[in-house]
Amino acid sequence: xxxxxxxxxxxxxxxxxxxxxxxxxxxxxxxxxxxxxxxxxxxxxxxxxxxxxxxxxxxxxxxxxxxxxxxxxxxxxxxxxxxxxxxxxxxxxxxxxxxxxxxxxxxxxxxxxxxxxxxxxxxxxxxxxxxxxxxxxxxxxxxxxxxxxxxxxxxxxxxxxxxxxxxxxxxxxxxxxxxxxxxxxxxxxxxxxxxxxxxxxxxxxxxxxxxxxxxxxxxxxxxxxxxxxxxxxxxxxxxxxxxxxxxxxxxxxxxxxxxxxxxxxxxxxxxxxxxxxxxxxxxxxxxxxxxxxxxxxxxxxxxxxxxxxxxxxxxxxxxxxxxxxxxxxxxxxxxxxxxxxxxxxxxxxxxxxxxxxxxxxxxxxxxxxxxxxxxxxxxxxxxxxxxxxxxxxxxxxxxxxxxxxxxxxxxxxxxxxxxxxxxxxxxxxxxxxxxxxxxxxxxxxxxxxxxxxxxxxxxxxxxxxxxxxxxxxxxxxxxxxxxxxxxxxxxx
Numbered sequence: 001x002x003x004x005x006x007x008x009x010x011x012x013x014x015x016x017x018x019x020x021x022x023x024x025x026x027x028x029x030x031x032x033x034x035x036x037x038x039x040x041x042x043x044x045x046x047x048x049x050x051x052x053x054x055x056x057x058x059x060x061x062x063x064x065x066x067x068x069x070x071x072x073x074x075x076x077x078x079x080x081x082x083x084x085x086x087x088x089x090x091x092x093x094x095x096x097x098x099x100x101x102x103x104x105x106x107x108x109x110x111x112x113x114x115x116x117x118x119x120x121x122x123x124x125x126x127x128x129x130x131x132x133x134x135x136x137x138x139x140x141x142x143x144x145x146x147x148x149x150x151x152x153x154x155x156x157x158x159x160x161x162x163x164x165x166x167x168x169x170x171x172x173x174x175x176x177x178x179x180x181x182x183x184x185x186x187x188x189x190x191x192x193x194x195x196x197x198x199x200x201x202x203x204x205x206x207x208x209x210x211x212x213x214x215x216x217x218x219x220x221x222x223x224x225x226x227x228x229x230x231x232x233x234x235x236x237x238x239x240x241x242x243x244x245x246x247x248x249x250x251x252x253x254x255x256x257x258x259x260x261x262x263x264x265x266x267x268x269x270x271x272x273x274x275x276x277x278x279x280x281x282x283x284x285x286x287x288x289x290x291x292x293x294x295x296x297x298x299x300x301x302x303x304x305x306x307x308x309x310x311x312x313x314x315x316x317x318x319x320x321x322x323x324x325x326x327x328x329x330x331x332x333x334x335x336x337x338x339x340x341x342x343x344x345x346x347x348x349x350x351x352x353x354x355x356x357x358x359x360x361x362x363x364x365x366x367x368x369x370x371x372x373x374x375x376x377x378x379x380x381x382x383x384x385x386x387x388x389x390x391x392x393x394x395x396x397x398x399x400x401x402x403x404x405x406x407x408x409x410x411x412x413x414x415x416x417x418x419x420x421x422x423x424x425x426x427x428x429x430x431x432x433x434x435x436x437x438x439x440x441x442x443x444x445x446x447x448x449x450x451x452x453x454x455x456x457x458x459x460x461x462x463x464x465x466x467x468x469x470x471x472x473x474x475x476x477x478x479x480x481x482x483x484x485x486x487x488x489x490x491x492x
Contacts, residue, residue: 037243038236039169043178045225046162050185052122052218053158055193056129056151057094062194062299062317063210064090066201067136072303073198077206082141084300088432090145091296095425097149099418101156106164106414107266109157113231114165114410119222121157126218128154133208159417164410167402168232171250175402176339180332180394187325187391190295194318251406264407270473271415276404279465281416283354283397286458287390288420290361290451293427294320294387297447304438306376316380323388331356331392346403347468354396354466358459360389362452369448373441397462404467405474427451 066073068082082090101121109117128151135143162182170178193214201207230236233244271277298317302308308316331353338344344352364386371379401412430450435443 038233038239039171039174039243039247040178041228042165042169042230043182045229046165046182047185047188048221049118049122049158049162049225050183051189051192052126052214052221053155054186054189055214056125056189056218057155058190058295059129059193059197059210059214060091060094060148061296062197063201063207065299065303066198066207073201074203074206077208078137080136080141084435084438085432086141087300088428090141090148092425092428093145093148094152094155095292095421097152097154098156099152099421099425101153102160102414102418102421103411104414105157106160106408106411109161109164109410110408113235114161114168115225115229115231115235117157118161118165119225119229121154121161122218122225123222125151125154126215126222129211129215129218132211132215160410160414163401163413165231167406167409168251169247171247172253172402172406173250175399176335176395177332179399179402180328183394183398184325184328184391187321187328190321191318191325194299194321195315198315265476266408266411267473267476270471270476271408271412274404274471274473275465276467276471277412279462280397280400280404280412281419283358283400283458283462283466284416284420285423286358286454287393287397289423289427289454289458290358290365291387291390292424293431293447293451294383296428297431298383300438301444305373305441305444306379307373308376319380320384320387323384324391327388328391328394331395335395345468347466350396350400350403350468351463351466352396353392353394354462355459357390357393357396358455360392361386362455362459364389365448365452365455369445369452371441373439397466400466400468403469404471406470407474423454 064082064087067078067080068087070077070079105117105121128147132144132147135147139146166175166179166182193210197210200209200213203209205212233239233247236244298320302316306316335349335353339346339349364382368379368382368386371382397416401416402409405412431447434446437443
């Protein structure tokens with residue numbers, strides 16, 4: 001597989017919307033090279049979709065600290081007496097709804113287009129975020145818990161929709177780079193929310209502003225995506241004919257089926273009997289366990305073990321995700337260089353970067369387990385290494401769904417994200433049961449050991465069974481009707 005990082009020098013034509021149009025150039029080898037185009041604009045919109053999604057997903061992680069300890073933020077706003085188990089319940093409740101809509105949304109995105117499902121889910125979730133302070137005042141933690149479940153239902157469409165859109169909009173040789181660019185929105189949203197939420201909570205606007213701002217920005221994104229988003233190049237009227245042809249020819253080269261994607265019969269049995277896909281499920285689940293254990297619990301760990309106040313807590317909590325954001329581009333550049341020089345195959349590249357994304361954090365977590373409470377600087381460094389290197393997974397399991405099956409990438413992502421986010425439910429709940437004394441380093445050590453062990457097993461199985469080639473079940477035969485004549489069957 002060959003990676004191409006496209007750029008453009010000097011001025012370039014723009015379309016009627018002011019978006020740069022794709023221009024075709026010739027490389028030294030005589031191969032066509034394409035500059036910035038509508039597909040890059042779509043990737044930019046996906047980046048901000050994930051920024052909004054993750055900001056709304058993690059805002060409660062820091063907000064709950066201020067909501068349960070007004071003295072640490074602003075005493076002029078309501079304080080709720082929620083014990084640690086209740087807080088863990090709230091932090092995990094988002095994923096109860098999130099896992100339910102994963103697989104159905106993959107099917108819906110494939111049938112109706114990723115734009116409709118993504119826009120619907122995020123716009124509703126944005127409105128619900130704005131209503132969170134009101135719900136907390138009306139019904140306490142029970143109503144907030146119910147609200148988070150509904151938000152999870154809405155956000156369950158995000159990854160299957162974006163995977164479907166990327167497989168439709170981005171040519172195979174550009175997917176590692178543009179896919180990484182889109183998915184770094186996860187970290188950007190996390191960074192912005194964790195870095196600013198502590199300041200917002202202690203400001204005159206108080207902790208409710210955390211939800212008002214994240215929800216408001218989501219509403220603004222929804223307007224932009226409604227106007228400029230599209231499910232495919234064919235639906236985007238102002239795309240240049242050259243770029244559309246290039247994308248559609250690249251998509252056609254991956255499929256041997258004569259039927260449109262929407263008409264293909266979904267090979268469910270083949271999915272679950274494929275060792276490559278089962279290994280992908282396990283790798284995704286392992287990543288989610290460690291990632292969400294840290295994401296939901298770092299604020300509490302910073303406050304209770306390292307003794308950081310709400311403001312420094314928020315900034316230091318954001319530091320690991322800033323490192324992940326930066327490292328994602330570093331790993332993408334390394335992958336591009338390796339593949340341009342034909343140093344490694346696609347499957348070796350996927351396994352190499354997945355190993356960097358899971359096994360380096362595994363070692364850092366083991367080290368973190370033995371850091372004393374008074375070694376706060378070392379703990380922050382190890383947390384930063386743990387989360388920062390996890391960015392390599394975007395070039396590992398995260399893009400592997402499209403490698404295995406471009407036709408069913410959204411459905412595969414829905415399945416793995418559904419199973420993986422069951423881990424996201426269990427992980428915070430398990431922390432709530434293990435960490436009964438938030439200042440006990442020994443109890444946190446158990447949490448870190450469990451995450452390290454899961455990283456070890458998950459990536460080990462991905463190395464053994466993982467694949468990066470299009471699987472035979474990517475092009476299943478069309479579903480025949482009963483009692484049809486051979487002539488009619490050939491038409492379906």
